Amino acid sequence: MSIQAKKLNYTYQVGTPLEHVALQDVSINIEDGSYTAIVGHTGSGKSTLLQHLNGLLKPTSGEISINGYTIDNTTKNKELGKLRKEVGFVFQFPEAQLFEETVLKDIAFAPKNFGKSEDEAKKIAREKAKLVALPEEVLEKSPFELSGGQMRRVAIAGILAMEPKVLVLDEPTAGLDPEGRHQMMEMFNRLHKDENLTIILVTHQMNDVAEYADHVIVLESGKIIADSTPKELFSDPEWLKNHHLNLPQTTDFAYKLFDKLALSKSSIPLKSEELADEILKILGGNLNE
Amino acid sequence: MNKLLLGRYINGNSLIHRMDPRSKLALSFYFIGIIFLANNWQTYLLLIAFTFLGVLLSKIKLSFFIKGIIPLVWLILFTVLLQVFFTNGGHVFWHWGPFTLSKYGLVNGVYVFFRFVLIIVMSTLLTLTTSPLEISDAMESLLKPLKYLKVPVYEISLMLSIALRFVPTLMDETAKIMNAQRSRGVNFGEGSLVEQVKAVIPILIPLFVSSFNRAEDLATAMEARGYRGGEGRTKFRVHVWKMRDTMTIIAFAVLTIALVILKN
Secondary structure: OOEEEEEEEEEEOOOOOOOEEEEEEEEEEEOOOOEEEEEEOOOOOHHHHHHHOOOOOOOOEEEEEEOOEEEOOOOOHHHHHHHHHHEEEEOOOHHHHOOOOOHHHHHHHHHHHOOOOHHHHHHHHHHHHHHOOOOHHHOOOOHHHOOHHHHHHHHHHHHHOOOOOEEEEEOOOOOOOHHHHHHHHHHHHHHHHHOOOEEEEEOOOHHHHHHHOOEEEEEEOOEEEEEEOHHHHOOOHHHHHHOOOOOOHHHHHHHHHHHHHOOOOOOOOOOHHHHHHHHHHHHOOOOOO | OOOOOOOOOOOOOOOOOOOOHHHHHHHHHHHHHHHOOOOOHHHHHHHHHHHHHHHHHHOOOHHHHHHHHHHHHHHHHHHHHHHHHHOOOOOEEEEEOOEEEEHHHHHHHHHHHHHHHHHHHHHHHHHHHOOHHHHHHHHHHHHHHHHHHOOOHHHHHHHHHHHHHHHHHHHHHHHHHHHHHHHOOOOOOOOOHHHHHHOOHHHHHHHHHHHHHHHHHHHHHHHHOOOOOOOOOOOOOOOOOOHHHHHHHHHHHHHHHHHHHHOO
C-alpha cells in the first residue's frame, strides 16, 4: 500500500477571480507500513493533500498512485469507490459525520456500503467498538446522547470498520483532554504496529510527531519544504524557527540542558525515554543496576 | 454549485463598492421594476448600456459576469423558447400543432432573454460589490418604516445577518460532511432516484444536528455578552449618505424618464 505522488498540482476554482493554488509540484513517497506525519501552518495545503489520498480531490495536473490505482485529472469518479475502502479517512472533528439511530448502526454503515451483509457488518462494528474502548452499553444508544469524546470514538470506529490498509488522520485529537489524546494516539500506534497499518497523520503537535512518526513531511504555501525523518527535522532548530515550527518539548529541553552543560548535540533525543537515557549517560553511571 | 456567482462577494474598492449599501439595494430593486417599462429596442438598448456602465464602474471583469450567467442558461432558454413558441401575433413563419413561430413571438423571446440577463447581471453586481453584512444592514434600514405596522424589523434583520453570516460556514460544513460520508462509501449522484434520495440522509441529519448545536452555542454566547434584544442598542457601522449616492439616484431618475419617453 505505498503511496506516490508525482508533480502533483492542485488549484481551487480554476478560471475564476477566486482561483487559488493549493498544491505546487508536490512529490512524495510514502512506504507501506510507515507512519508519516504531515506538518505545516494552517492553509499550507495539508488538508488538500490529504483529500487526494482517497480520491476526494483529483489533481489539476500530475498524478498520485495508491496501491496500484493511479489517479490523475482524467480518472472517473466511479473507479474511486474501491480505493476509498482501502484508505480510511478520519476527518477533523469526525463526530460531525454521525447520523444513524444507534451507535452500532453508525459504525456498521461503512462496511455495509462496501458490500458486507448486515450481520457481518454488525459483527465488525462490535469488534471495532471494543478496539476504541467504547463500553458495551452505549452500542444501542443514539450517537447524539454521548459525550464529545465518546462521539469521537464512535466516528473513528466507523472508519476502522472499513478495515482500511491506510489510515489518514487529520488532527484526530483536536479538542480532546490530555488523557483522551494519549489513549487515542496509543491506539493508532498499536494498530500501526500490530496490523502493519500505514498511517498518515496531520498534526500541530510536534510531541506526537517525535513520539510516533518515522517519516515527516513539512508543507509551506502548497510546497514541500522538508521530507525526512523526525530525527533529521528536529536536529536543526534554527531552520524550524525560520519556518515557524516548534521543537517537541523533550528535544527543546534537551537542547537547553546540553547548552548549559556545554555538551555536543550530536544525538538529540526525541522521546522522553531517550532523554532519560542521555541524562543517565551524562551522570556517568547506570542507575538501573 | 461552485460556479454559481449570485450571492458571492468580491472585495474591491471601486466607485460601486464604496456606494452606500442602502442606495445600492433600493436601486437594484428599483431597476428590476423599471425593466418592465422597456418594450422596444431603443429602451432595451438604453438599459443594456446603463447596466454595462455599472459593470464597468465596478472594475470587475465582464467575462466574470458572463460566467455567472452560464449556470442559469437553461432556465433562460426554457423561458425564451416558451415565449417564442406560444406567443401568437404578427406574421406567422411556421405552424405545427400548438406550436407557432410568429414574428411577435420571436421579438418577445429576445426581449425576455435580455430582461433575464439584465436582472441577473444587476443583482450579481449588487452581491459582488456589497458584503452580506452590508446587505443585511441595508435591509434593516429599508424595512424601518414597517416598524409602525408592528413588524419586528430588528429581529428580522438580526436573523438575516446571522443567516447570511452562516451561509459559508454551513456550505463548508456540508462539503466536509459529504466528503466524510464519501470516504465511508456513500456515492452521491449515482444510482436510482430512491438511492440518491437515501444518500442525502447521511448529510442532512448531521447538518441539522450541528445547526441545532450551533444555534444553542450562539445564543449562549450572545447572552453572555449582554444581548437583551433589539431595543436601545447602538450601531457600530453607521452608513453615511454621500454625494455619489445622490448622483446615482439622479442617474436612475434620468434613466426612468428616458424609458418613459422612449417606450411606446
